[in-house]
Amino acid sequence: MDVLASQLFTGLSIGSILLLIALGLSLTFGQMGVINMAHGEFIMAGSYTAFVVQQVISSAGVSLFVSLIVGFCVGGVMGVVLEATLLKRMYHRPLDTLLVTFGVGLILQQVARDIFGAPAVNVATPEFLRGNIEVLGVVLTKSRLFILILAIVCVAILAAALKYTSMGRRIRAVVQNRDLAEVSGISSRRTDITTFFIGSGLAGVAGVALTLIGSTSPTIGQSYIVDAFLVVIAGGLGQIRGAVIAAFALGVLHAVIEYSTTASIAKVLVFVAIIIFLQVRPQGLVSVKTRSLA
């Protein structure tokens, strides 16, 4: 029982990382019809940011919080640059954006390999996140608990911003109907850039968080990006609520299957589960009602 509970907890913490990654993907996909495969490399950039910041600031605790902020900005700026140079030319050609950003991802991976070397690097975990705490007889890793809380805080801020600020209202308007939003005097260009900054920034934050549970290598983004896209598909486009449920469900499902079989079988079964799920809800968990035929 204890093993199952701790496995559940691991699932939740994997789910929270997937959530941080999928939120950005889902926002940009839903709003602009852009599938950003380079998102995985923004995660990697976040991880290496944490590594670089730690070279400058020796105190692991301070450096973690500084890296979270710097990582957000690094990811965000990379996203905006990508959007402004390439993606703004190819709205509503989602398949092509997928391939173009895959190419960008390949280049970024090689850049990281040339700068930091192919072997993985490690970032020291702050003192207060080492070790475990026990809650109701279940042993929880402190660093994983921190990631879970971080994800919840990020989602809460994002949800509040989308709901209550005027910027959030503009983003939601563009997601729901770009043409109508433009007619109403919303600069969709500016909204796109803001969205891309936030979405890519979240990838950077996820990258920093990943350094707490593992080492950083140029291909770190690759191992999460496919799962994150599955979250987006299962959750429904541009829907925070869908992404939250799907990410945690996928993380927990994976962890529970892994507990009874093996990690590789779990990957395959999760994939099959998503295909079956799509038979019931082809548009994903949460979808905006439209009159469009597709």
Place this chain on the structure above:
Amino acid sequence: MLFVVAPAVLSDFRLNLLGKFLCFAIVAVGIGLAWGRGGMLTLGQGVFFGLGAYMMAMHMKLADAEIRSGAGALPDFMQLGGQRDLPGFWLPFTSPFATLLMIMTIPPLLALLLGMGIFKRRVKGAYFAILSQALAAAFAILLISQQNTLGGSNGISYFRTWFGFTLNDPVNKQMLYFIAAGTLLVVMLITRQLMNSRYGELLVAVRDQEERVRFLGYDPANIKLVAYVVAALWASIAGALFVPIVGIITPQDVGVLASIAFIIGVAIGGRTTLLGPVLGAIAVAWAQTTLSEQFPSAWTYAQGALFVLVVGFLPGGIASLFLLRRRKKQKEGIS
């Protein structure tokens, strides 16, 4: 040219290499049909390629073991791994006929099942691309985990014979090349017939205006399924030829990166044409082999840049340049 000039000019080694490129070209023909004509970006052709390749590899491994130490012997990597008995799913591959039959049927069946699950529920284009990619990722991870039964991340290698022919013999290597070239030709002819038929027109119609086709009384899902299944069959055949020609199959050859790498040749050559994907695939594979030997990191940059430039700025590929010129000439002729 493939049949006369290449064997005469190239050394045995180069000819073998060209044979490998031809296998990629066969995959590319299928992708051209599914993606170029049908609008289905399939990022998981590595799965079908891998299925064909692994099935062929399992048969060759069993045949080798039988020659070496009699009937019922285990392949060498299994003995090293401490496996006692032959895993059940290896048993059918003792028969060459059953192996060929399964290579021709299992990957198309998988494509049919997956396609039914996706197209029938009208799951849209980008979703399909991502799902096919997730399949490739899961497949590669599954293969890596099968250390004792499928060679794990080392894959399956060291084959001596192929249906009774010794692979070391240069004559047999040439024969393999001719088989690959012949297969490519047949595959291209069949695909050409498909593209030019009434079905081919329907496929393009589904790509451009799926709803209109639905209103005309057709089921777009069925039309897409045919193209996807055919593409899977071509990939499987290519994989089955890849193994005797190259002599090894590993999870890296079938994973996400390999699957997307198939796409780039098709994109460069021109996804909507028949010949474009073939030439593109061969050119890219050739460039990769020559460049990555000397400058491994430069090739990654080049590959990334190719994706960005071709897809972003020349979506029709090289072929579109020729098409443009032809159209221009026609216009001049009219005026």
